[in-house]
Amino acid sequence: MTKMLQLSENLYPIDEVIGTFIQCLVSRAEIEETIFWLWELLYSSPDIADGLICIYKMFYSTNNCNIGRFISRKVNEYKKTNDNRLLADIVVNLRNIEPNFLSYMVNYYGTVYQYPTSIYKSKTWMEPYPQNMKNVFGSLMAHDYKNLGYYLAQSLTINGYDKTYIALSDFGMSLGINIDDGIDLELRTKDMIDLSSFVSRIITAGNRSPRSHFLRCDKSLVEEIDNHFTKKSEKYYLKLTERRLYATHPIVPPGDYGRYSVENLTKSCGYSWEYYAYESVEWNKRFRAYKGEQNHEKKSIDWPDDNYLEEFYEDDNAMDFDEQPSETQIKSLHDIYVCQTAEEWINKMQEIRLTKSVGEMKI
Numbered sequence: 001m002t003k004m005l006q007l008s009e010n011l012y013p014i015d016e017v018i019g020t021f022i023q024c025l026v027s028r029a030e031i032e033e034t035i036f037w038l039w040e041l042l043y044s045s046p047d048i049a050d051g052l053i054c055i056y057k058m059f060y061s062t063n064n065c066n067i068g069r070f071i072s073r074k075v076n077e078y079k080k081t082n083d084n085r086l087l088a089d090i091v092v093n094l095r096n097i098e099p100n101f102l103s104y105m106v107n108y109y110g111t112v113y114q115y116p117t118s119i120y121k122s123k124t125w126m127e128p129y130p131q132n133m134k135n136v137f138g139s140l141m142a143h144d145y146k147n148l149g150y151y152l153a154q155s156l157t158i159n160g161y162d163k164t165y166i167a168l169s170d171f172g173m174s175l176g177i178n179i180d181d182g183i184d185l186e187l188r189t190k191d192m193i194d195l196s197s198f199v200s201r202i203i204t205a206g207n208r209s210p211r212s213h214f215l216r217c218d219k220s221l222v223e224e225i226d227n228h229f230t231k232k233s234e235k236y237y238l239k240l241t242e243r244r245l246y247a248t249h250p251i252v253p254p255g256d257y258g259r260y261s262v263e264n265l266t267k268s269c270g271y272s273w274e275y276y277a278y279e280s281v282e283w284n285k286r287f288r289a290y291k292g293e294q295n296h297e298k299k300s301i302d303w304p305d306d307n308y309l310e311e312f313y314e315d316d317n318a319m320d321f322d323e324q325p326s327e328t329q330i331k332s333l334h335d336i337y338v339c340q341t342a343e344e345w346i347n348k349m350q351e352i353r354l355t356k357s358v359g360e361m362k363i
Helices: 014-026 031-042 048-059 066-081 084-096 102-112 133-141 145-158 161-174 192-203 219-230 236-243 265-271 273-277 281-289 306-314 326-333 342-360
Strands: 293-295 300-302
Touching: 014 031, 014 048, 014 084, 014 342, 031 048, 031 084, 031 219, 048 066, 048 084, 048 102, 048 192, 066 084, 084 219, 102 145, 102 192, 102 342, 133 145, 133 161, 133 192, 145 161, 145 192, 161 192, 265 273, 265 326, 273 300, 281 306
Parallel strands: none
Antiparallel strands: 293 300
């Protein structure tokens, strides 16, 4: 089923913001744009730090486990201090290293595959392992990431995370491979994302990237983006135009997108933006401060009385989506192309990254 539409801090569909942010990382977009989308998510989505861990596991942990320990340290510090620069540090370093899409592919096929296309023979050495792990090991040894995704998801359901993880760890050690991806135990998600990260490290054993020299995000860039997201609008009726610096990307990963859950995206954003932005983290705080509640039938916000409504909008909360210039609106209303498969999306991202790398080469 298509997900419900949710709008972000600056009224972009939140799922398209997530897709755009990931694509900025793996295609190595300009750092200013990448940090802008990070801040959009910080203001819109809960647990963004945990989201960065998931992105690392799907796109970078396969051959960059040393940065996993760096990420764990930064996330733990962030959870104590709420210092956004710590998450910006993670983003700067992920953007700087080469992605590997194998873990993402395994996780993807663990989600979309309804039936396996291969069944593997059981061997004597597999007997001590939990039920159905023979197919996990068989697809692992065949480097069959599609069936591996299916069988991992099946093992997660039948055997549970702990038993599946222990079996994978033991199998890895028998090959001289440590499947640890560098993330602290308390930060593990204990789901398919974790397991996909582990098996991708087994498949690519010995193919590790050089250790990175960790970077810090420029302090002035953090201060600039902080100010951009917190300053009062100079012209309240153009607040959205002032805030929107970039358009979401027109190509998005395979998935179900919220824009398809509404009859007309333009009307939903123009006349019901408050309703669809209600669950966004900072908007939720603002609505609740003035006792605004969602009216699901009317797709609007109910207020105790007109005084609360007026005070809410006078507190720099008037976005007036439908009154913005067309170039502002189109930054989220443009058509999107949803890639049909993980392979199609990966090919497009690699082309973008290669084009950017060639463009940066100096003769």
